[in-house]
Structures are given as C-alpha cells and as structure tokens.
Amino acid sequence: MTAVETVVESRGAQAPRDLRRPFWTTRRRDQLTGYLFIAPQLAGVVLFVLVPVGLGIWYSLNEWNIFRGELTFVGGDNYAALFSDPQLPAVLGATAIFSIGIVVLNIALGLGLAVLLNRRFRGVTFFRTVFFSPVVVSVVAWTLVWGFLLQDNGGINALLAVFGIDGPNWLLSGDTAMISVIVTQVIRSVGVNMVLFLAALQGVPSELYEAARIDGAGAGRIFFRITLPLISPTLMLTAVITIVGALQAFANVAVLTGGGPGLSTTVLVYYVFQQAFEFNDIGYGSTLALMLLTFVMLLTLLQWQLRRKWVFYED
Amino acid sequence: MTSAKKLGAAAAVAVMGLALAGCAASAPEPVETTAAPGSVDLRMSVWTSNEDQLALFDEIAEAYKADHPEIGEITYESLPFADYNTTLTTQIAGGNAPDLAWMGDLSHDLIDADALVPLTDALKGTKGWGYDDLLGSVTAEFSADDELYAYPFSNSPFALYVNKDLLAQAGVALDDEVTWEKISELGAAVHQTTGKAGFVIRDFDYANWGQLATVWTGWGASAWSADGATCTMDSPEMVDAFTFLHDAAFVDQSMPGPGTTADFFAGDAAFTVAQVSRAALLDGSFAYDVIPLPSGPEGDYSVIGQAGVGVLSSSPHVQEATDFLAFLTDPENAEKLAQYFPPPRESLLTGEKLAENNPKLTADQLQSVVVDQLPDAVTLPNHTGPAEIKAAGKTALDAMWLADADVKAVLGATCDALTPLLAK
Numbered sequence: 001m002t003a004v005e006t007v008v009e010s011r012g013a014q015a016p017r018d019l020r021r022p023f024w025t026t027r028r029r030d031q032l033t034g035y036l037f038i039a040p041q042l043a044g045v046v047l048f049v050l051v052p053v054g055l056g057i058w059y060s061l062n063e064w065n066i067f068r069g070e071l072t073f074v075g076g077d078n079y080a081a082l083f084s085d086p087q088l089p090a091v092l093g094a095t096a097i098f099s100i101g102i103v104v105l106n107i108a109l110g111l112g113l114a115v116l117l118n119r120r121f122r123g124v125t126f127f128r129t130v131f132f133s134p135v136v137v138s139v140v141a142w143t144l145v146w147g148f149l150l151q152d153n154g155g156i157n158a159l160l161a162v163f164g165i166d167g168p169n170w171l172l173s174g175d176t177a178m179i180s181v182i183v184t185q186v187i188r189s190v191g192v193n194m195v196l197f198l199a200a201l202q203g204v205p206s207e208l209y210e211a212a213r214i215d216g217a218g219a220g221r222i223f224f225r226i227t228l229p230l231i232s233p234t235l236m237l238t239a240v241i242t243i244v245g246a247l248q249a250f251a252n253v254a255v256l257t258g259g260g261p262g263l264s265t266t267v268l269v270y271y272v273f274q275q276a277f278e279f280n281d282i283g284y285g286s287t288l289a290l291m292l293l294t295f296v297m298l299l300t301l302l303q304w305q306l307r308r309k310w311v312f313y314e315d
Numbered sequence: 316m317t318s319a320k321k322l323g324a325a326a327a328v329a330v331m332g333l334a335l336a337g338c339a340a341s342a343p344e345p346v347e348t349t350a351a352p353g354s355v356d357l358r359m360s361v362w363t364s365n366e367d368q369l370a371l372f373d374e375i376a377e378a379y380k381a382d383h384p385e386i387g388e389i390t391y392e393s394l395p396f397a398d399y400n401t402t403l404t405t406q407i408a409g410g411n412a413p414d415l416a417w418m419g420d421l422s423h424d425l426i427d428a429d430a431l432v433p434l435t436d437a438l439k440g441t442k443g444w445g446y447d448d449l450l451g452s453v454t455a456e457f458s459a460d461d462e463l464y465a466y467p468f469s470n471s472p473f474a475l476y477v478n479k480d481l482l483a484q485a486g487v488a489l490d491d492e493v494t495w496e497k498i499s500e501l502g503a504a505v506h507q508t509t510g511k512a513g514f515v516i517r518d519f520d521y522a523n524w525g526q527l528a529t530v531w532t533g534w535g536a537s538a539w540s541a542d543g544a545t546c547t548m549d550s551p552e553m554v555d556a557f558t559f560l561h562d563a564a565f566v567d568q569s570m571p572g573p574g575t576t577a578d579f580f581a582g583d584a585a586f587t588v589a590q591v592s593r594a595a596l597l598d599g600s601f602a603y604d605v606i607p608l609p610s611g612p613e614g615d616y617s618v619i620g621q622a623g624v625g626v627l628s629s630s631p632h633v634q635e636a637t638d639f640l641a642f643l644t645d646p647e648n649a650e651k652l653a654q655y656f657p658p659p660r661e662s663l664l665t666g667e668k669l670a671e672n673n674p675k676l677t678a679d680q681l682q683s684v685v686v687d688q689l690p691d692a693v694t695l696p697n698h699t700g701p702a703e704i705k706a707a708g709k710t711a712l713d714a715m716w717l718a719d720a721d722v723k724a725v726l727g728a729t730c731d732a733l734t735p736l737l738a739k
C-alpha cells in the first residue's frame with residue numbers, strides 16, 4: 001500500500017464523522033434558550049390553568065361529599081342541573097347587567113378622562129394621579145369604605161341630606177344595589193383604562209389634527225374620524241380586559257352586598273364561590289366555573305373576530 | 316386521601332375555586348395509647364384570638380403533656396370567626412383537617428357525615444369525668460341517636476341589655492313588665508326623643524335571620540319542625556312575630572331599619588339582644604342592666620347560642636385527641652373554662668360561681684340570665700346544610716325589609732325556598 005492510498009483510506013474512514021453535523025447547532029441552542037425562557041410560564045400555565053381546568057371537568061362529572069371523602073360519578077347530572085336551577089336565570093341576568101354596566105361605564109369614563117387630561121393645563125399631573133390612585137388601593141379596603149359610605153345612615157346620604165335630598169338605601173334596595181356595585185367598581189378601576197387611553201392618544205400624530213383643522217373639521221369630526229380610529233387597537237385591548245375583569249369581579253359583590261338584595265347582585269363568579277365553598281357542592285360549582293370559563297372564551301373570541309371590522313390596522 | 320388528590324385540590328383552589336376532600340370515620344377505643352414518646356402532635360381549630368383564653372388553653376395543654384409523654388406539641392389554630400366554617404371545610408377537603416375543632420352550626424353536617432368521633436363511651440369511661448353532670452338541654456344539638464359527638468363547652472344564653480342612661484334621657488323607665496310590646500314602645504320613645512336606636516338584635520344586620528329566633532320564640536314560632544323536615548316559617552305564629560318586627564322597623568321605628576348601624580355597646584341604642592358573653596364589651600361608659608329576654612305572647616322563653624368541641628375522625632391520632640378532649644373538659648378544667656364560656660355542667664352553674672370570674676355582671680344577674688335559662692333553653696335554628704339554608708332564607712327574606720312588604724307572602728316564599736333544602 002502506497003502512502004497516497006493510506007491517506008485516502010484514512011480520510012475515507014473519518015469522512016462520516018466529519019460530515020455529521022454537531023448536535024448542538026446554533027438553531028438548537030436558540031431553541032433550547034427559548035424553551036428555557038418560557039419554561040417557568042409554561043409550568044405555571046400547566047400547573048395552575050390546564051391541570052385545574054382538567055380537574056374541574058372531572059369534578060363536574062362527579063358529586064363530591066367533602067366530609068365523607070366520597071367521590072361519586074354522576075355523569076352529566078351537574079350539567080342537567082344547570083337547566084333546573086331556579087336561581088341560575090337570575091344569576092345570569094345579574095351577571096349580564098353587571099358586565100355591560102362595567103364595560104360601558106369603564107370604557108366611556110376612561111376615554112373621557114383621557115381626552116380631558118390629554119391637554120396641557122396647570123395641575124394636569126395632579127388630576128391624572130387622583131384618577132389613577134384608586135387602582136393601587138386594596139379592593140377589599142376600598143369596598144369596605146364604600147360599604148360604610150353607602151349605608152342608609154352613611155356618608156353619601158348625609159351629603160345628599162345637605163341639599164335636601166332623601167337618599168335611597170343604596171345597598172339594600174333592588175333598584176340601587178347593582179348601580180352601587182358597578183359605580184364603586186368603575187371608580188376604582190377606571191384609572192387603568194384612562195392611562196392606556198392617554199398613552200394611545202399621545203401616540204396620535206399631531207400633524208393629522210393640524211391637517212384636519214386646516215381642512216375645517218370640527219372637534220367632533222376630528223375625534224370620530226381621526227382619534228377614535230387611531231386608538232382603536234387600545235380600545236380593543238381595554239374592551240377585552242374590561243369584560244374579562246367584569247366577569248371575574250368578586251370582592252366588591254361579596255363585601256358590599258353579599259349578592260343581595262334577593263339575587264339582584266349575585267354575579268356568576270360569586271355564585272360559583274357560594275356553591276363550591278359555602279354550600280360544599282364542588283361538582284355543581286365546577287360546572288358553573290366551566291360555564292363561566294366558556295363565556296369568557298367565547299366573548300374574547302368574538303371580539304377577536306370582530307376586530308377586523310372596527311380596529312384600525314387590522315385588515 | 317392520595318397525594319394526587321391533594322395536589323389536585325390545591326391546584327383547583329388556586330385557579331377555579333374547587334376543592335376535594337377525604338376522611339373516614341372511626342370510633343375510638345378506650346385503650347391506652349401505644350405511641351412513642353413525643354410522636355403525637357395535636358392541632359385544634361378555634362375561632363377565638365383572645366390572648367387570655369388562648370393562654371388558658373395552653374396552660375391546660377402543658378398540664379396534659381406533663382402526664383402524657385407521647386404528646387409532642389398541642390397547638391391551637393385561631394381561624395377568623397367570619398370564615399371559620401369555610402376554612403375548616405377547606406382544610407378537611409385538602410386533607411389538612413385538624414385533630415380537634417370548635418364547631419357551631421357546622422355540627423349537624425359533620426355528625427351526619429360521620430366526620431366526628433363518638434364521645435359518649437370515652438367520656439363516661441374517663442375516671443371522675445362526671446358525664447351525668449351535663450345538662451340534657453345543651454347536649455342535644457351535638458348528639459345523634461343518644462351519642463354525644465361534641466362537648467358543648469360554651470352555652471351562652473341571649474339576654475336583653477338595657478342602657479339605663481338613654482331611658483332616663485328619654486324620660487321613660489323599664490318596670491317589671493318586660494314584654495316585647497313594652498320594649499318596642501320604650502324603644503320608639505327613645506328614638507323619637509334622643510335620635511338613638513330603640514332595640515337592636517345584635518348580629519342580625521338584616522342578613523343573619525336565624526338570630527331572630529331570639530324574638531320569634533316568644534311567639535311560639537320556629538323555623539322548622541322538630542325533626543327538621545317541615546318548614547314552619549309561614550306559620551301564623553311566625554307571621555305575627557315578623558309583623559311585630561316589620562312594624563318595629565318601619566312603623567314604630569323602635570328598631571333601626573335595614574342599612575342603619577347602631578352599636579348598643581357604643582351607647583347608640585336603648586336595648587340590645589345579645590349573648591351573655593358579650594358583656595365583656597360593656598366598658599362602663601353608661602349605666603346598664605342585663606335581664607332575661609322579654610316575654611312574648613306565648614310567655615317567657617330562653618334561647619342559647621352554643622359552641623362545641625369535637626374530634627375529627629380523619630385525625631391520625633383519634634385515640635390521643637379523644638383522651639386530650641376528655642382532659643380538657645374534665646370537672647377541674649371545665650371550671651377554668653367557665654370564666655369565659657358558660658359551662659354545660661350543672662355543678663358549675665350557680666350565679667356565685669360564675670360571678671367569681673365575671674367582673675361585668677353580678678351573681679344575681681348571672682343567676683337570672685344564665686343559670687335559670689339554660690335548662691329550658693332552645694337553640695338558634697340549626698340543620699344540615701346550614702350555609703345553603705341561611706343563604707336561601709336571606710334571599711327570600713330580603714323582600715321582607717321593605718316598607719310595603721306583604722309579611723305573609725314573603726314568609727310563604729321563604730318556605731318555598733327552604734323546603735327543598737330541608738329535604739336534602
């Protein structure tokens with residue numbers, strides 16, 4: 001064997017090893033890095049969202065006697081109970097009124113405040129702080145204080161009495177209890193939407209306003225033809241988070257009215273709490289929780305689908 | 316309960332508000348423990364956070380540990396009263412039940428589910444415990460089929476507290492005729508003259524409607540039949556009792572209306588109905604008296620609020636927990652506990668004995684509002700599923716607290732709401 005042949009044979013033997021790509025390619029390293037970054041969030045979602053949803057589905061198919069520790073498979077009985085529950089229609093009605101009230105008032109007030117506070121005037125920072133500050137207050141503390149203010153002999157009626165007005169029994173009258181719950185919730189949370197709208201408003205190019213004014217457009221026309229379309233992505237965002245937040249609102253109902261008078265302020269999430277934790281009916285409570293989850297998903301999906309019709313840039 | 320179930324319950328509580336449970340009942344055997352020294356830790360759930368009371372419990376626990384080397388730690392877990400039932404239930408559901416627990420209206424559910432250890436044999440078998448010393452009227456709520464499941468350590472009768480200063484300010488006085496009609500009449504006079512409240516049913520707040528048993532019992536009414544199967548909220552006696560209350564709130568204004576707060580112990584009301592144990596709230600800022608509940612149309616009556624302590628059958632140390640309970644409630648320790656909680660033992664029930672540790676009330680007052688009331692007292696309404704019954708009743712009775720309410724119709728609707736729950 002010549003020296004040349006030896007070299008060729010040697011290269012031939014090493015060729016497969018040299019041609020094989022190393023396992024840790026740049027792409028694989030990038031993928032691993034990505035997975036490591038999302039791993040904590042993924043673990044959280046699996047552990048605290050997917051597993052509980054799966055368990056919730058399982059519990060909804062069972063009747064759980066907590067004290068006896070007995071789990072009895074009942075199939076679709078809990079789902080059938082949704083149609084025979086005499087209180088559920090009233091609860092769903094209260095939930096709809098509460099959610100619509102929160103969404104409409106919160107977005108309208110948040111946008112209105114943002115428009116007002118988007119101008120330059122003395123004290124604008126102070127007013128922005130005032131309207132945002134309730135957001136950082138504990139919801140329970142906030143609600144407890146409002147509970148005292150809204151009593152029949154509380155601060156609100158005392159203030160009205162100064163003007164000769166005999167105020168209603170805010171929290172115990174069927175006509176005013178829901179309004180009270182909605183308004184106290186909106187006042188506390190409107191600051192978030194206001195800040196989001198403010199940021200969006202400040203992102204609208206000023207030359208568009210200048211051009212519109214030169215063309216003779218009035219304030220209303222400018223708002224509806226320029227401002228609103230350009231902040232519509234933010235409007236979409238606030239609509240989604242406000243609806244989801246409204247459907248999850250619990251503390252202010254629990255503390256202010258306890259769902260009363262009657263069932264007038266018993267929203268679905270409070271009803272879930274009552275069934276699962278107060279009445280110890282875990283199976284039916286799980287069924288109601290899944291119904292709430294379905295509502296939230298459907299509403300979010302609906303808004304996502306509709307965004308093309310009214311959100312600027314979403315064509 | 317398996318680990319998988321525990322994990323499932325914890326995760327479900329975190330996100331969806333779901334929980335699961337597991338425990339099985341078993342009766343204790345009155346035998347000596349074979350546990351290794353220091354190997355048994357006991358935990359007891361309580362709703363008091365009073366430092367003096369907890370110190371007394373600790374003192375009793377230390378005395379017990381001195382004679383029981385198998386005991387490592389005895390801890391008292393103070394849970395907030397407002398959420399006590401929910402918290403205890405969640406602990407049971409999560410496989411983290413205490414060994415012993417105080418209980419109020421949850422007792423029927425626990426007994427019904429065999430979640431409590433039967434105590435009768437164990438207590439009777441404990442030397443010197445004196446089972447026959449227990450009053451029959453106070454053990455009934457915690458018994459089933461002649462078996463005691465919880466020791467009724469607190470039996471506090473409801474009494475009428477009187478603010479004498481407010482009555483004097485209104486130019487009226489309470490004579491020997493103490494009837495509800497009279498109380499309403501004087502309360503209305505105080506309200507009109509001073510602007511303060513007339514009479515307040517403490518803790519009712521137009522929500523905890525079971526507290527109104529302190530009134531309606533005087534009319535001979537009850538929420539349901541003795542066997543708990545039939546709603547009697549719509550009985551003629553109950554209609555009369557609620558008509559009285561409705562008139563007091565909306566016509567005579569002798570009782571603060573819904574949504575109006577008035578704290579008797581802050582001097583805001585002429586009268587209040589509250590348990591005798593609330594006397595601790597009297598701070599001497601006004602002249603007061605404490606007397607038995609007013610007579611109703613059906614005559615004199617008495618109502619008590621109770622608390623019991625039992626052993627959870629899910630405890631891994633049922634034998635030791637039961638033995639500790641027997642020690643905690645023996646005659647000697649029961650006498651110590653009596654300074655805070657009206658005892659169930661006849662031997663301890665004299666005005667003089669109770670007055671030894673009660674700086675607020677005299678021996679005569681304690682004799683008349685505690686000792687004389689206990690033998691014939693009825694308890695506040697209690698039934699299996701108390702939370703659901705309370706919520707359903709409250710929802711229906713909300714319609715009562717309007718000026719133009721139809722009392723009879725509202726009570727009929729209340730029975731419509733309660734009847735399916737009583738049948739559960």
